[in-house]
Amino acid sequence: MGKKLVVTALVILMAVSLTGCFDAREIGDYAYISMVGIDEGVTDELRLTFHIPEFQVSGSGSDSGGGGNSNEKEKAEKEVITLDAPSLLSGVSILNNSVPKILNFMHMKAIIISEKMAKSGKAGKVVTGLMKYRQVRGTTNIIVCRGTAEEFIKAFHPYQGGLITDSIEELVTRAEYTGFITNSTFMDMYDRIKSATSQFLAIYGSVNDGKNLKESRSGEESDPESRESGEPEEEKPVSQNEGYGSGDKGRFRIPGDYLAGETPVKGGPDIELFGSAVFDGDKMVGTLTGFETQMVRIAIGRLNRAAFTIQDPLSPDLYIPIEVKEFGTPKVSIDLSGQRPMINMELKLEGDITSIPSRIEYEDEEKNRILEQAFEEFIKTGLERTFKKGQELKTDVFDLGQVAIKQFLTIPEWEKYKWKEKVLDAELNVKVDFIVRRTGKTTSNKPAK
Amino acid sequence: MLKEGRFGYKEAISLIVISITSKVFFTSASLVSRLVGTAGWYMTLVSAAVAALFFAFLYLLLKRFPGKNIMEINDIVLGKFAGSLLSLVLCAFLMIIASIDMREFTEVLKVFVLPESPPSFIMVIFIISVISLAFAGLETLVRYSKFLVYLLGAGCIFVILLSIPDFRVYRLFPLLGNGLGKTIINSALRCSFYGEAALVGIMAASLQGTNEIKRIGFYSIFISGLMTSLCLLSFGMVFPYSTAQELVSPMFAMAANVHLGGFLQHMEPIFVFLWNFGSFIEVSALFYSAIMIYCHVFRISDKRPVILPMGTLLFCLNLFPKGIQDVFSAYVQTMRTWGWVIYFLPPVIVLIIAVIRKKKGAQRNG
Numbered sequence: 001m002g003k004k005l006v007v008t009a010l011v012i013l014m015a016v017s018l019t020g021c022f023d024a025r026e027i028g029d030y031a032y033i034s035m036v037g038i039d040e041g042v043t044d045e046l047r048l049t050f051h052i053p054e055f056q057v058s059g060s061g062s063d064s065g066g067g068g069n070s071n072e073k074e075k076a077e078k079e080v081i082t083l084d085a086p087s088l089l090s091g092v093s094i095l096n097n098s099v100p101k102i103l104n105f106m107h108m109k110a111i112i113i114s115e116k117m118a119k120s121g122k123a124g125k126v127v128t129g130l131m132k133y134r135q136v137r138g139t140t141n142i143i144v145c146r147g148t149a150e151e152f153i154k155a156f157h158p159y160q161g162g163l164i165t166d167s168i169e170e171l172v173t174r175a176e177y178t179g180f181i182t183n184s185t186f187m188d189m190y191d192r193i194k195s196a197t198s199q200f201l202a203i204y205g206s207v208n209d210g211k212n213l214k215e216s217r218s219g220e221e222s223d224p225e226s227r228e229s230g231e232p233e234e235e236k237p238v239s240q241n242e243g244y245g246s247g248d249k250g251r252f253r254i255p256g257d258y259l260a261g262e263t264p265v266k267g268g269p270d271i272e273l274f275g276s277a278v279f280d281g282d283k284m285v286g287t288l289t290g291f292e293t294q295m296v297r298i299a300i301g302r303l304n305r306a307a308f309t310i311q312d313p314l315s316p317d318l319y320i321p322i323e324v325k326e327f328g329t330p331k332v333s334i335d336l337s338g339q340r341p342m343i344n345m346e347l348k349l350e351g352d353i354t355s356i357p358s359r360i361e362y363e364d365e366e367k368n369r370i371l372e373q374a375f376e377e378f379i380k381t382g383l384e385r386t387f388k389k390g391q392e393l394k395t396d397v398f399d400l401g402q403v404a405i406k407q408f409l410t411i412p413e414w415e416k417y418k419w420k421e422k423v424l425d426a427e428l429n430v431k432v433d434f435i436v437r438r439t440g441k442t443t444s445n446k447p448a449k
Numbered sequence: 450m451l452k453e454g455r456f457g458y459k460e461a462i463s464l465i466v467i468s469i470t471s472k473v474f475f476t477s478a479s480l481v482s483r484l485v486g487t488a489g490w491y492m493t494l495v496s497a498a499v500a501a502l503f504f505a506f507l508y509l510l511l512k513r514f515p516g517k518n519i520m521e522i523n524d525i526v527l528g529k530f531a532g533s534l535l536s537l538v539l540c541a542f543l544m545i546i547a548s549i550d551m552r553e554f555t556e557v558l559k560v561f562v563l564p565e566s567p568p569s570f571i572m573v574i575f576i577i578s579v580i581s582l583a584f585a586g587l588e589t590l591v592r593y594s595k596f597l598v599y600l601l602g603a604g605c606i607f608v609i610l611l612s613i614p615d616f617r618v619y620r621l622f623p624l625l626g627n628g629l630g631k632t633i634i635n636s637a638l639r640c641s642f643y644g645e646a647a648l649v650g651i652m653a654a655s656l657q658g659t660n661e662i663k664r665i666g667f668y669s670i671f672i673s674g675l676m677t678s679l680c681l682l683s684f685g686m687v688f689p690y691s692t693a694q695e696l697v698s699p700m701f702a703m704a705a706n707v708h709l710g711g712f713l714q715h716m717e718p719i720f721v722f723l724w725n726f727g728s729f730i731e732v733s734a735l736f737y738s739a740i741m742i743y744c745h746v747f748r749i750s751d752k753r754p755v756i757l758p759m760g761t762l763l764f765c766l767n768l769f770p771k772g773i774q775d776v777f778s779a780y781v782q783t784m785r786t787w788g789w790v791i792y793f794l795p796p797v798i799v800l801i802i803a804v805i806r807k808k809k810g811a812q813r814n815g
Contacts, residue, residue, distance in 0.1 A: 022566035106715075131695075134561055137715075139708040187706055194691045197619070402619040409625045411486045411690065 031101035034165050035156065036088070037112040037149025038126055044084035046126065048091040049112070049150040051080050052099070053164045076157065082150050088130065105135035109168040111142050111186060112149040112205070115277070115284065124193055124282020131190050138187030141172050144277035144284060146206035146261045155207045155270035171273060172203070179297045179306040180256050180290035181273050193282045196415050197401040200279040201296065204287055205271060206261030213266040254382075255309045256290035278393050280420075286393040288386065295386040298347060298379065299398040301329040307354070313374035314367070315358035322375060322436075324351040332403045334426075336417075341426040343400055349379065352438040361445045368436055376432040387428045396423040454588030455655050458665045463598035464591045465669035468645040468734045470605075470676045471727025474700045474720070475553050476777045477642065477785060478684060482693035484635045488626030490682035495636035497674030500643030503793035504666045507650050510800040512659040514810030519650035519796065520745040525810070526803045533746045535795055539651075540742035542791040544759070546644075547735035548766035549780045551575060554728040556773040557698050562721055572767050575729070580760040582733045583740060584753065587655060590737060594730050604723045605676065608700070609683045611707045611716055616686040626690075641788030642677070645731070646670050650796065651738045697773070736763060 037049030054075060081099070085091035092103050111130075117123040123144075130136045145152040158167040175181040184202045192200035260274035276288040276296070288296065297303040305325045312318040328348045335342040353371075356362055362371045390397030401419045408414040439445075481489040507519075514522045519539075523532035555571045563571060582590055626632055649656070649666050656662055684699040687706065696702050704720040707713060740759055744752050770776045803809070 022570060023563045134564065138702065138706040139714070191689050191692045195689050196691070197689065402617070405619060405622045408623040410623050410628045411626060412628065414623050 025102065029102055030104040031099055032104050032107045034108060034168065035110045035112055035153050036105075036108060037082075037114070037153045038117055038123055039114045039149045040117055040120070040122070041084040045086045046088075046091070047082060047084050047148075047150065048088065049080060049082045049153045050091075050095065050103070051153050051156070051164065052103070053079055076154070080150075080154050088126070088133070105133070106137065107165060108136065108140050109165050111140055112152050113142065113144050113202070114149045114152075115144055115146055117149075118144045118202070118277060118279070118284035121281075121283035123284075124189075124279070127186070128190050128193060128282065130186070136186060138185060138190075140186040141168065142184045142186055142189050142202045143205045143273065144202045145204075146259075151207055152205060152271060157269065159269055175203075175273070176304045177306070178256070178290075179294040179303045180275065182276050182293055182296065183302070184276075189279075193279060195401075196419065197405050198399050199281075199395045199397070199420070201276040201288070201293070201397065202279065202284075203273050204260045204275040204277045205273045206259070207270055208261050208263060208265055208272045209270075210266035212262055213264045254291050255307065256294060257292075259287055259289055278390070278395050278397060280393070280395050285395065286389075288389065288397065291382065292386040292389065295379075295382045296397050298326065298349070299330060299332075299345065299383060299386075301326060308351075308375070308378070310375055310378045312356075312358045312360065313370050314360050318358040320356055320358075320362070320371065321354045322351040323354055324349050324375075324434075326350075332400065334400060334404045334407070336404060336407055336422075339425075341400075341404065341422055343426050343428045344431070345383070345398075345428065346431045347379070347383075347433065349375075349432065349434045350437045351375070351434065352440065353436060354440055356445050359445050362436075363439050363442075363444050372434045372436055376434045379432045379434070380430045383430050383432075384428060391424050391426070394420075394424055396420060400426070454586065455657065456588055456591045457657065458661050458668070460591035460595045461649065461652065461656060461661075461665045462669050462672065464594040464730065464734055465645055465648060465665065466672050466676070467594055467598055467601060467727055468648070468731040469643055469669070469673035470680075471601075471724075471731045472550070472642060472785075473677045473680045474724055474727060475557055475698055476773075476781055478681060478699045479694050479696050480777070480782060480785065481635075481639070481681065482685075482690055482699070484627070484639075485632045486626030486690045486694075487621050487623060487685060488632045490621070490678050490685050492626075492632050492636040492639070493642065493677045493681055494674050495633070496639045496642055497670050497677075499637050499640035500646060500789075500793070501667055501670045503640060503789065503797070504646050504649075504670060506800055507647060507793070507796040508659070508663050508666055510796050510803065511650060511653050511662050513800070513803060513808075515659055516654060517810055518653040518741075518745075519647075520742055521654075522803075522810075523795075523799060526799050526806065526808045535799075536742050536746050539791060539795065540739045540746070542788075543735045543739040543742070544763060544766060546784060546788070547732045547739065548763055548769070549776065549784060550728065550735070551732045551763070552767045552770050553776050553781060554724065554732075555767070556776055557701070558721075558724070560697055560773065561701055561717070569768075572764060575732070576760050576764050578729060579733045579736050579763070580756055582729075583737050583756045583760070587652060587737055587741070590730075590733055594734075597726050597730060601723055601727055602676070604719050605680065608704045608707075608716065608719055608723075609679065611709065611713065612683060612687055612703050614709065615703070615706055616683070618686060620686050620689050621682075638786045638789070641785050641792060643670050643673060644788045644792035645734065646673075647792040647796070648734060648738050651741055697777075736760075 031052045033050050034053050035051040039047035039049070041047045081095060083091055083094055085094055095103060111127060113123040113127065127142065156164065158164045181203045182201045184200070189200050189202065192198045258274055260272050263272060263274060265272070274290045276293045277284050278286045278288060294303065294306055303326050305323065307321060307323050309319050309321045312320050326348065327350050331346040333344045353362060360367060362368055387398060400423060404419055405414055408417065481492065485492050510522060514525065520536045523535045526532065527535060551572065555568050558571055559566065559568060582593070646666050646669055649662055653662060656665065680700060684693060684703050687703045688696065688699060693699055701717055701720050705717040707716040736759065740752050740755055743759065744755055749755060770780055
């Protein structure tokens with residue numbers, strides 16, 4: 001009888017004391033932060049911007065976490081909170097005095113760092129410091145933005161009224177099919193800025209106000225004001241692409257050879273992700289355009305599928321769009337025996353022609369080979385250009401250290417070799433093997449009569 | 450009165466394997482990375498081989514005294530006083546190990562899962578569970594281990610499989626890590642990681658003869674070695690050596706990084722499950738072994754009155770480390786490096802003395 005009593009008492013005690021614990025919280029107790037922006041502070045070390053989407057009960061008439069309702073602007077203002085604080089944790093503490101919920105980073109999708117902060121090296125220190133913060137997940141995306149992170153977050157709205165967390169995730173995932181941005185996560189950043197093997201490339205983002213979409217070509221009269229003043233229209237500086245097109249330099253630009261904020265786009269979402277921010281250690285040292293980022297992805301074997309447009313080799317005024325994907329991983333070998341590392345890279349690509357505006361019959365075997373060679377040369381030039389740019393930025397953008405490290409037996413030997421310095425003098429030899437697999441819905445392309 | 454009962458080799462292997470491998474889920478993995486860099490995954494196999502060599506001595510000793518456990522053998526070979534003293538040292542050591550492992554579990558749980566719960570709250574709940582299992586006896590403990598070993602194994606493999614997209618083979622290079630010399634020295638010292646194999650000696654009387662003991666010991670070390678190596682290999686391919694040595698629990702971080710589309714994310718709860726049950730079995734095994742030794746030395750036939758005081762002692766020992774840094778860099782590091790001195794060395798010495806003094810147990814028929 002006594003034993004039964006003790007057991008019953010124990011069961012009741014355990015039922016009361018163990019059904020919850022000090023950390024037990026209901027989902028409604030939290031405010032989930034979807035993005036954090038880090039800028040240089042004015043009244044304190046950091047200016048932090050938190051995006052805390054308002055989640056509503058589904059079926060309440062508006063989409064949760066998104067816009068779509070009449071007071072969207074007011075709601076967006078409420079969702080974005082900016083403050084100055086010495087650290088993220090202090091910022092959270094300050095914010096917890098006005099937000100009556102526990103701020104939670106478990107579902108944070110992106111950390112936005114302003115370019116200024118990234119270049120100063122402070123961002124690297126702040127962001128890697130977050131590694132100790134248990135709620136921040138390694139899979140959180142890292143975006144370096146032009147201008148301020150605050151502006152970027154304010155301009156970031158869910159597309160077509162969906163969830164903002166979905167919008168961020170999908171925007172990054174879609175890049176798998178364009179190659180214009182890299183996969184850059186918080187864990188990547190942490191790993192790479194401390195690594196003697198690889199350097200970090202972050203997603204580069206910006207607010208695009210649509211002003212890059214010109215109404216007329218450079219040199220042509222565009223707007224009444226410039227006509228009246230008689231002054232030539234100032235060419236807006238764009239990324240360092242040369243463009244191509246016979247006798248008309250820059251007529252066709254290499255697709256994607258832009259940085260975020262430079263693309264000639266008007267309308268749609270206010271922000272865009274395009275290109276990469278290149279880091280040396282914890283400091284941003286430059287940028288790669290979307291096209292150069294595609295080259296990086298090709299070189300490291302992470303280009304799922306991407307559209308390229310090349311100059312028509314037999315009709316240089318025209319272009320040919322080709323959808324390309326890699327087959328087989330790139331073969332990279334590095335000879336470290338000499339003074340300079342000699343890098344040999346062999347790539348295998350395949351593609352489908354999606355259009356031939358010149359109507360030249362590239363389906364023909366001989367002409368097909370001409371097109372393949374033109375594309376091989378295009379990629380080779382792109383890779384060499386990107387590699388050289390990486391060297392100018394004093395970085396190994398192609399992650400070649402990951403190949404070189406295999407030739408060393410011990411970590412001290414590898415670190416003593418100082419790959420990051422050696423790669424700056426390295427010579428790259430690229431061999432591209434491209435095969436046209438399919439030519440779209442037609443098998444021949446007769447000229448117009 | 451509690452009886453140890455008899456159980457088969459599968460149950461015993463389950464207990465030993467869980468007790469050994471659950472340590473890899475905590476700070477040990479990053480400690481290994483700090484010591485030998487990228488060589489951790491094969492260093493542990495060498496450690497397992499060294500542990501197996503030491504176990505061979507324990508087996509020879511147990512074979513020399515069939516049907517006796519290590520405490521009885523100590524008494525026979527060294528005399529009651531010296532034998533009891535040696536057994537008490539082992540008892541104290543097991544209690545310390547149990548308390549460190551438990552504190553490590555508490556600290557890591559607090560870092561990742563229960564940041565607001567006071568450590569004592571976590572410890573009390575944990576100790577209540579350990580004490581309850583101790584009251585149920587050794588047979589229940591090993592049978593429970595056998596039930597759990599499949600779940601824990603499947604959970605561990607599942608986490609590793611989900612992490613495959615994050616694997617980068619280059620992260621295993623340079624293959625020799627911080628140097629072959631360091632790897633060999635550390636692999637020899639860290640045979641202590643497999644020290645729980647020595648528990649076979651304590652529970653020898655409950656096992657089915659010396660052939661079973663041999664099978665249990667070597668299989669346990671072999672399976673634990675493979676599992677530990679697999680875990681270290683996996684996290685070695687997920688994190689570069691520079692990061693791996695900084696993480697509190699690389700295996701947890703690996704599970705937290707799983708991101709397979711929109712559906713398979715946030716997989717770390719699986720890992721928390723592995724943690725909880727693995728640590729629970731490990732601490733219970735060590736705790737119960739300590740009770741067995743204590744009761745043998747002081748000739749206490751009923752273990753039940755000892756369980757609660759020993760549980761209280763375990764709780765108190767838990768409070769010694771100041772914090773996770775203390776646990777990680779002082780206690781765990783010391784025990785994993787020098788634990789073999791208590792786990793494996795005494796049986797070797799006792800065997801030598803037994804041979805010299807020509808002490809031998811009665812041979813059983815059949």
